[in-house]
Amino acid sequence: MPVLTERKTQPQYDVIVVGSGAGGGMAAMILALSGVKVLMIEAGRNYEPVKETPMFNTPEMAPLRGTATPDRPFGFYDATVNGGWQVPGEPYTNKQGTEGDFWWWRARMLGGRTNHWGRISLRFGEFDFKPKSRDGLGVDWPMSYEDMAPWYDRVEQLIGVYGENDGIANAPNSSPGVLMPPPKPRVGELLAKKAGRKLGVPVVAAHRAVLSQPMDWKNLPKVLFPNNPKAQEIIGKDMMSRAACFWATNCIRGCSIRANFQSTTVLLPPALATGNLDIITDAMVREVVMGADGKATGVHYIDKVTRRDAVVKARVVILAASTCETSRILLNSKSRDKAGLANSSGQVGRNLMDSVGTRLGAHIPAMEDLPPMNEDGAGGLHTYVPWWLVHEHAKLGFARGYHIEMGGGRQMPEVKSFGYLDSTSPGVYGRKLKEEARRYYGAQFGFSGRGEMIPNKDCYCELDPKVVDQWGIPVLRFHWKWSDHEIKQAEHMQQTFAELLEGMGGKAKPQSGADAIQRPGEIIHEVGTARMGAKGAESVTNQYCQTWDVKNLFLMDGAVLPSNPDKNPTLTILALAWRSCEWLMEEMKRGNI
Template sequence: MTEEKITKHPTTYDAIVIGTGISGGWAAKELCENGLKTLVLDRGRMVKHIEDYPTMHLDPWDLKHRGKFTDGDIKGHTKNRRSGFINQYSKHWFANYEEHPYNESKKFDWIRGYHVGGRSIMWGKQSYRWSEMDFEANKKDGHGVDWPIRYKDIEPWYDKVEKFIGVSGQNLGLSHLPDGKLSDPMELNCVELDLQEKLKDEFDDDRLLTIGRVAHLTGNAMHEGRSNCQFRARCVRGCPFGGYFSSNSSTLPAAERTGNMHLRPDSIAYEIAYDEKTGLASGVKVIDANTKEKIFFKAAIIFNCASAIASTSILMQSKSKRFPNGMGNDSGELGHNLMDHHYGIGASAEVEGFDDKYYKGRRPNGFYIPRFKNLGNDKTNTKNYVRGFGYQGGASRTNWQHAVAELSFGKALKDKALKPGPWRIGMGGFGECLPYHENKMILDNNKLDAWGLPTITFDAEIKENERNMRKDMKAQAVSMLKAAGYKNVRAHEREPILGACIHEMGTARMGKDPKTSVLNKHNQIHAVPNVYMTDGACMTSSACQNPSLTYMALTARAANHAATEFKKNKNT
């Protein structure tokens, strides 16, 4: 076996952060603000805020086919297109499948952004706290392992994150959806307000409708380098105003201002090196994405934040005499317990009686109906499944499709273009997935990528609990719209492919026992305490709320723990 040819970089860093997305950006900010000299790595190209958002101001007529994805665009994006998120305005943010392949034992939509900022540029910004109920769920119903933390452990970090990123919304006083440090809520429109009132009147199980809690700036609070949301709804292109939170507009500039960050794009981290003598990680091995040169960077602390799948892949490739099956894999749980939310199911309807009303702007947000099933009381508990689901949705005038109908010309065309269509309302459920050991990702060493690294194979699916939940998700959506008196209520459902919700979680879970988990209560690898993981890989269960706010809070908490330990060790 030939010895690996690798260049040792002369600089020793206090910390290395792998990844610049939601979690990596926060790790960089907190470590740098604590005074640690930090190398921040991203496998993709550099993206500078504002400067590198090429489609941010384009209108439909500026692109062929008005921005719609066509057969000519499909090359390299067959799996990305399956999800429905990609179009001509955004395709440059999504990793090309042909250049970055993966394998599926069962269908899995792995949506990736290989550039500085990662998916923080394209994310949906929905930002909800988890509750005590969510952190206790595994212990109470016996699925997975118990979380090593509770809500009180993370509550102050939720506070910090919300204040910094700017989350707008309404506090509701619900124990299962804790209140936060929220700025002024966006407004519900007239039809959404109508449904809000009718839910209160027609149902006695505490279900309610509120505006989404979303990481968009509103109100009078100042955020350096950012301004309030402009209601353009062009978020996925990159926001030149910094109206929504992204690493590029917020955490990375904060880290840069300290003078402690060195950002290195085009750097594919593939292994965390282990020192047998110290029992600690000694640094990170990287492949230069352009030259394919291998470089070793040395550091005292490693934050592995490349995403739930990529971070775990790096640990799987980090083999040593101590860890023949991957770093930290004493439990055998590395790569297992893969979760996502299941969605693509709900209902829509037509709404009469509001034809004289319209709305202003393109609100980049919808309404939210928090979980109302299995809350621990007779009114909400069900026998067919455990855990629960929430809904996201919205109401609008039907779009201006009449203006492009081929047979509409002259006066008829002008009249139709000036008159909005009828109101429609729709909602889709987001359901919790249980942590099944058999849902997993593995490495295929026989199928290598362009850099000679193993590709990933997914073997994961929803099971009976989720299928039973989906029946109720559909039925409840239909019943709410019918109870409101709306017309032509129609249910919708599509195949539930994991990954499609882009909330991958659980492949290196936290836990109390090293025999059944990979990470401890501070997000450290049990057996390698100077390696932290705070992205979706660390999650022990999935709840039904969007998870990014929790990733950020866990990251802030772990980075401050790491900085405290580093300074303590430095002074002894």
């Protein structure tokens, strides 16, 4: 994609967007399609998925046969090229004496985490927006599901989401005709569905941002942008160039045919086509620059290639750098009260949450010796389990709930796929080993939970008083402690997974919740460090992501989420950004910003 150097930027932009992932990409596209002059600043390198994605490379073509390494924990073909839980020269710390070390994932590439994510696209439900009203824990959102529903529809139609309407409580239906047909369940998923039926656990079609059919490029642009002929033309051409998935490779590699959703394939191309978007990559933002009138005037960044400092200016600044990075920028920015920018409430950095995660798998004898077939499918799960006990919390002993993801079967083999032969076929070699490999390969199946964490006072990030990164910018120091709600929830996950696996004919060994719960940050769903709210004294932004303290400063990533429901946050981040940008443009027209 075309990028700019510092020397080619304009003296003044309408809006600066920091970050190019879900929130930043959506903000840039909506604004650019409406004629707003936008400068996007990305801390990572340029990335062109159409050229760089190794869609048809098989594992033996990669170093170590494509297996995971410390710097590529999701395998050699993961689309994340310069990021991970550890980024050279960009450390973070954990406060000694706290219960758990937080793992902070950073993408550091154009498009951010949207190149890497699992594309699971679940709407937050009516209960998710009012959690405190239901059980007295956490805080309510300053809007309802009804406020967000139209924006969910728009996002699903824009990016393309497959799934079905199942009418399950707190797992909202989309409007008729919005969702694309889901792919059919595979063998393991069919067995899971059969086991779930006996246990009262609903296994239904997953909702994922993958095109299962060509887009309706003739009609959708008119629905999405009814009063903008130029946007209709650009989006129509872009939708026409996206191909439907042909069920070949894992989505985590990226997608050169643009069948799955990535900011780099769906949001940034039409934004650039307007001529209203400039992009600077390899630019590490240090702080938001403030004027004497208390308004943001631009951002100060470091050119990572030349190591020079630079300042760019705009009428409005949008931070969408990812949850913790956005808070880091605010904490490093100067303000009158010296507590960090937009932090009169004291909530910047607070209320850090990640999804509760745990997993359990087993060998399923019924899946042995299956005939060779393409089980790669849509590059991820075809079915999932929404939280089915939404009205049973008084009996469970923990608040909130979780959804279940699943996977296994005869997908493209990798080195790790045959580690179980050490236990199923010890001492076997030669032709017999090959026969055993064919017999047992694809007979593993597992479940993963993604549960809601309730914000607590012990989970937050702050600036480390002693440590800086290679650019001289103070780094984040994390504090973490799971509550009993999360530990008990993980225990329930393990027991449920074991029952499902045994119902499929396997033998499972569930762990305790304390032993099974995955590390904080490992699920890569962190949100909440600059939450929105109804009052400035208790939150950082209003419902339109505008900071209470600085009227021309907006936050449009996971930092603003007041709670962390059991659904993956990306779809909601996209919907919030679209909704907030429409409101922002109206305020700009009125002269309020």
